[in-house]
Amino acid sequence: MSPSSAPLPSPARPDAAAGTADTALSIGLSAVIVAVTGDDPKVLAVRHGGHEQLPSGPLERNHRTLEQGLRSWVERQTHQVLGHVEQLYTFGDRDRRETDGEDARRALSVAYLALVREARPAGDADAAWESWYRYFPWEDWRDGRPAIFDAIEPGLRAWAAAAPNAAVGAMRAERLSLAFGFGQTRDEERVLERYELLYEAGMVAEGLREHGVAPSPERPCLPGAEMAVDHRRMLALAIARLRGKIKYRPVVFELMPPSFTLGQLQNAVEALSGVRLHKQNFRRLIEQQRLVEETGEATSETGGRPARLVRFRREVLLERPAPGVRLPSAGVRR
Amino acid sequence: MSPSSAPLPSPARPDAAAGTADTALSIGLSAVIVAVTGDDPKVLAVRHGGHEQLPSGPLERNHRTLEQGLRSWVERQTHQVLGHVEQLYTFGDRDRRETDGEDARRALSVAYLALVREARPAGDADAAWESWYRYFPWEDWRDGRPAIFDAIEPGLRAWAAAAPNAAVGAMRAERLSLAFGFGQTRDEERVLERYELLYEAGMVAEGLREHGVAPSPERPCLPGAEMAVDHRRMLALAIARLRGKIKYRPVVFELMPPSFTLGQLQNAVEALSGVRLHKQNFRRLIEQQRLVEETGEATSETGGRPARLVRFRREVLLERPAPGVRLPSAGVRR
DNA sequence: TCAAAAGTGTTATCCTTACACCCATGT
DNA sequence: ACATGGGTGTAAGGATAACACTTTTGA
Numbered sequence: 028m029s030p031s032s033a034p035l036p037s038p039a040r041p042d043a044a045a046g047t048a049d050t051a052l053s054i055g056l057s058a059v060i061v062a063v064t065g066d067d068p069k070v071l072a073v074r075h076g077g078h079e080q081l082p083s084g085p086l087e088r089n090h091r092t093l094e095q096g097l098r099s100w101v102e103r104q105t106h107q108v109l110g111h112v113e114q115l116y117t118f119g120d121r122d123r124r125e126t127d128g129e130d131a132r133r134a135l136s137v138a139y140l141a142l143v144r145e146a147r148p149a150g151d152a153d154a155a156w157e158s159w160y161r162y163f164p165w166e167d168w169r170d171g172r173p174a175i176f177d178a179i180e181p182g183l184r185a186w187a188a189a190a191p192n193a194a195v196g197a198m199r200a201e202r203l204s205l206a207f208g209f210g211q212t213r214d215e216e217r218v219l220e221r222y223e224l225l226y227e228a229g230m231v232a233e234g235l236r237e238h239g240v241a242p243s244p245e246r247p248c249l250p251g252a253e254m255a256v257d258h259r260r261m262l263a264l265a266i267a268r269l270r271g272k273i274k275y276r277p278v279v280f281e282l283m284p285p286s287f288t289l290g291q292l293q294n295a296v297e298a299l300s301g302v303r304l305h306k307q308n309f310r311r312l313i314e315q316q317r318l319v320e321e322t323g324e325a326t327s328e329t330g331g332r333p334a335r336l337v338r339f340r341r342e343v344l345l346e347r348p349a350p351g352v353r354l355p356s357a358g359v360r361r
Numbered sequence: 362m363s364p365s366s367a368p369l370p371s372p373a374r375p376d377a378a379a380g381t382a383d384t385a386l387s388i389g390l391s392a393v394i395v396a397v398t399g400d401d402p403k404v405l406a407v408r409h410g411g412h413e414q415l416p417s418g419p420l421e422r423n424h425r426t427l428e429q430g431l432r433s434w435v436e437r438q439t440h441q442v443l444g445h446v447e448q449l450y451t452f453g454d455r456d457r458r459e460t461d462g463e464d465a466r467r468a469l470s471v472a473y474l475a476l477v478r479e480a481r482p483a484g485d486a487d488a489a490w491e492s493w494y495r496y497f498p499w500e501d502w503r504d505g506r507p508a509i510f511d512a513i514e515p516g517l518r519a520w521a522a523a524a525p526n527a528a529v530g531a532m533r534a535e536r537l538s539l540a541f542g543f544g545q546t547r548d549e550e551r552v553l554e555r556y557e558l559l560y561e562a563g564m565v566a567e568g569l570r571e572h573g574v575a576p577s578p579e580r581p582c583l584p585g586a587e588m589a590v591d592h593r594r595m596l597a598l599a600i601a602r603l604r605g606k607i608k609y610r611p612v613v614f615e616l617m618p619p620s621f622t623l624g625q626l627q628n629a630v631e632a633l634s635g636v637r638l639h640k641q642n643f644r645r646l647i648e649q650q651r652l653v654e655e656t657g658e659a660t661s662e663t664g665g666r667p668a669r670l671v672r673f674r675r676e677v678l679l680e681r682p683a684p685g686v687r688l689p690s691a692g693v694r695r
Numbered sequence: 696t697c698a699a700a701a702g703t704g705t706t707a708t709c710c711t712t713a714c715a716c717c718c719a720t721g722t
Numbered sequence: 723a724c725a726t727g728g729g730t731g732t733a734a735g736g737a738t739a740a741c742a743c744t745t746t747t748g749a
Contacts, residue, residue, distance in 0.1 A: 052386065052388065054469065088467070092454050093451065093453040117448065117451040119420070119426065119427040120425065120427075133420075133422070135469075137453075201678075205678060289702090305739070305740080306701090307702085307703085307739095308739060315737090327747065329700065329701085330747085331698080331699040331701065331746075331747060331748080332700055332701045332702080332745065332746040332748095333700095333746070334700075334702090344535075344539060345539060622728085623728080623729090639712075640727095641714090642711075642712065646710095646711090649710095661719090661720065661721085664720085664727060665721080665726040665728065666728045667728080668728055668729090669729090696749105698748095699749105700745105701744100701745075701746075701747095703742105703743080703744070703745090704742085704743080705743105706741080707739090707740085709737085709739100710735105710736085710737080711734105711735085711736080712734085712736095713732105713734085714734105715730105715731090716731080717729080717730075718727105719726105719729100720725105721724105722723100722725090
C-alpha cells in the first residue's frame, strides 16, 4: 500500500508510482440513460428483485477507452443506440458497500450520462423506462409546489435545529436555504445538494440504510423510490448536470426526434427542468436565437391548431459560443 | 474478463458484477493545483528529469473517499492547504502508457482541480509554480492575438486539407472553426478542444509521441512545454472548467486573499480567462451584484491612487442562484 | 360552437456596452 | 507636472418579461 517516503512519482514510468495495483479493487461503469417521451423525462432502470438500479457493467480489458467500454456494453445489453455521452463523476467511497474491516473491497464506479432519441421497449425484460420524478418527486414543480414539501420542510428544519451545536446548526440552516431556497428563489439545478441534505437528515431510505436503520413509523421516509448503493445519488447528479447544460449547450436536441414542434420542444425542456415556462417568450427566444429552422411541414397530432415542424439548425454551433435554451424565467402558464 | 452472458448485475451484491477485480490495473489521483499571483495563473508542476508532470499519488486503502485521499497526500507532500477541490475527470485509456500486448497495464487516473489562496514556495524541491500559459501560450489573449497563431492557423488548415476524404475534411474544418473560431467569435472556454485538435494534428509533442515520432524540422512542434503522459490534457481540462465556472459560481474568491482591491480581482479574472475586460463595466458588475463589501481599509501598494480594500460577501450565496463573475465582454483596455 | 394549442404584436423595464471624465497618489 | 491606477456619471441599444389578442384545427 506504500505511503512511500519517496516524494513524488519517478520519472521513468510516471504512473508507476501514481497507482498501486490493488486486488481488493473493482471498477464498474454505470449509465444514467435519459430519454424524453411526451411530458416525461425517462431514465432506464433495472429491477432485479432487490432495489432498482442503474444499468452497470464491468470495465473490460479490451475496451480502449472508458466511454467506448460503456457504449459497447450498453448497446449490447439494452439495444439502445446512445447519442450524446458524457462522463459524470467517479464514485469511490471506500464503503460503497458492505465493508468488513480488512475485507473492505473498494468499488470504484465511473458514472456516465447518456442521451437517447427514442425510448425503445428496452431489450432486457428487467429493464424499464421510468420517469425520473419517481425517484425525485420533490423535483417536479411543473404543477406548482409539490405537496411533498409539507413533509420535507418541517423535517429538514427539525434536522437543522437538532444539530449538536450552534455552529453546525447555522451551517445546516445555510445549506438548506441554499439548496431549497425556502422563501426566496429556488434553483432548479441544485438537485444533488437537495438529495444530499435529505440523505443526511435520514429522510430518504438510503440515508437510513447507511446507519443500518430501517424506515419505521418513527423514522418515516419520503415517498420516492429507493435505489441500490449510491445510484440515486448518481441520478441526482445526472439531472443536475442536464438541467444546467441545457442552458448553454443545445443538448435538448439530442433528445428530440429529427423534426418536432415548438410546443414539443417546450414540453421537453419543461420536463427536464421541472418548471413551467412562459410560452410566448420561450418561442421568441428559440426563434431569435435561430436554434431551429422550418422543415416546411406541419403536424396536427398535437391537438388544437396544427403546428409547424422544425428541426435543429446545426450551424448555430459555429455561430455563437454558447447556444443553449436559456430558460425565460418561471412564468405561470395554464 | 467475462463479457458475461448474464444480462445485468445480480441483486444480491449490486456491484459485484459491476466490476471485476483486475490485477493489471492501477489507480492514481492527479491534481491540478491552481493559484494566482499578480498577473499570472499558476499551476504546481513537478520536474523529475523527464517531462514535467502534475503532482500525482496513489489511492490508498485507508482513504475513505477519493477527495479525502487526494487532500491528504497533497497536503503532506506539498504543504499546501487546499481550498476548493473538485473532481475533474477520470482518464482511463487502455494505452495511457507503454502497452505491450498482453501486458497492457491499465492506469486509471482520477484528476482533480484544487484552488489555493497563496502560492507557497512549494514543499518539494522538485515542485515549482509555473504560469499555465507556459504550457498553453496560445491561450493568453490579454495582449491581443498571440503571435504563435501565425504557426497554428496554417498548420491546422493544412491538417484539415490533408484529410483522407472530403467528409473527414469537412468535419475537421468544422471542429477548427468551433474551437478556434478563426475569423468569428472565439470562446475562451474551449481549451480542451483546442488542445485536442493540436494533438491530433501532431502540433504538440504529445501528439507525435503517441505515434513514436520525435519532433523534427519537418514535423515541428509549437512552443509550449510538454508534459508527461496525458497531464497536459488534464491541465487543459482544468483551465476550461475554471474559465467556465468563474462565470456562474464565485470561485475566483477562493484564489484571492481575504481582502483585495477591485483591480486585483480584475487582474485575477483576466489572468484566468486570458482576456482583457472593460474596467468600468467590470467594477459595476461586481458592485451591483453585491459580490463584495467594503473592509473600510485602503492600500496604496497597487501604485497610483490608493484603492479601497474589499472582501467577498459570503451572503450572496444565499441570495442569488448563480452568483458568478460574468465577463462583461472583451473590451480593449490600457 | 367551444376547447385547445399555435402563433402575432406591443410595451415597459432592466441590463449591458460604450464613452467621457474626475480623483488621489508616487516620482 | 505627469503617469498610473482608482473611481463616477450617463446615454444608447438590446434582451427580457409581461400583456392582450388572433388563428386554426378536432370534438
